[in-house]
Amino acid sequence: MPIQLVLADDHPLVLNGLMQLFANEPDIEVLACCTDGEAALQSVTETQPEILLLDLRMPKLDGISVLQALRKLETPIKVIVLTAGVDENEISKAIQLGAQGVVLKEAAPETLLKCVRKVHAGGKWLDADNVLAALARWQKQEADQRQLKQILTAREMNLVELVANGYSNKQIADHCFISEGTVKVHLHNVYEKLGIKSRLELCLYAREKGLG
Numbered sequence: 001m002p003i004q005l006v007l008a009d010d011h012p013l014v015l016n017g018l019m020q021l022f023a024n025e026p027d028i029e030v031l032a033c034c035t036d037g038e039a040a041l042q043s044v045t046e047t048q049p050e051i052l053l054l055d056l057r058m059p060k061l062d063g064i065s066v067l068q069a070l071r072k073l074e075t076p077i078k079v080i081v082l083t084a085g086v087d088e089n090e091i092s093k094a095i096q097l098g099a100q101g102v103v104l105k106e107a108a109p110e111t112l113l114k115c116v117r118k119v120h121a122g123g124k125w126l127d128a129d130n131v132l133a134a135l136a137r138w139q140k141q142e143a144d145q146r147q148l149k150q151i152l153t154a155r156e157m158n159l160v161e162l163v164a165n166g167y168s169n170k171q172i173a174d175h176c177f178i179s180e181g182t183v184k185v186h187l188h189n190v191y192e193k194l195g196i197k198s199r200l201e202l203c204l205y206a207r208e209k210g211l212g
Contacts, residue, residue, distance in 0.1 A: 006043045006044055008033075008052065008054045009034075009055040010057075014055075014105065021112070028113075031047040031049050032049075036059045037061025039060075041070070050077065051078045051079070052070075054067070056081055067094060071097055078120070079098065080100065083104060084105045092210070095126075095138055101118070144209045152194075156189065158176065159183065159190065160206050163187070164206035165212055
């Protein structure tokens, strides 16, 4: 039985090129082609493919949002990310959310075919040294976060994430159902534990650790 794919890319030329590439492969079948993230999610739900070939930058829902939605659905689908550039944060996030393959759009067609077959067989495919560097960075962030959890309480970790995402003290208080005074106390404790002197320094520190 052929490997069943759904393709998602908002560039018609790229999408057409992918369709032609896979049309010449008897062991691969394209079930649907999508030009935005919402359509990709709908097609995955309707056709139940084995693999989704997903562009990271699309309208309506970007690739990261699609990966987040698929994770919540707990679908067994395997995802290969197709990207035009190497953004370490983006690729790290995609890997963190379960992408089994990452291929640069500049790669040779044979590379993509090898990736599809390897991922279908249960393997992983990370294309190019920059992608491997992104994975290494994510693994370091994971280790840093485990270390932080030994230093900070769960409540303090949550507040650090909210600060990193630009929340004000009032927004944090509303989000966590606590008073602004309590937020300030928690943040003071965080500063003391981490040796940090300002909110900006905390924000930069948290983002470096992958919390923002």
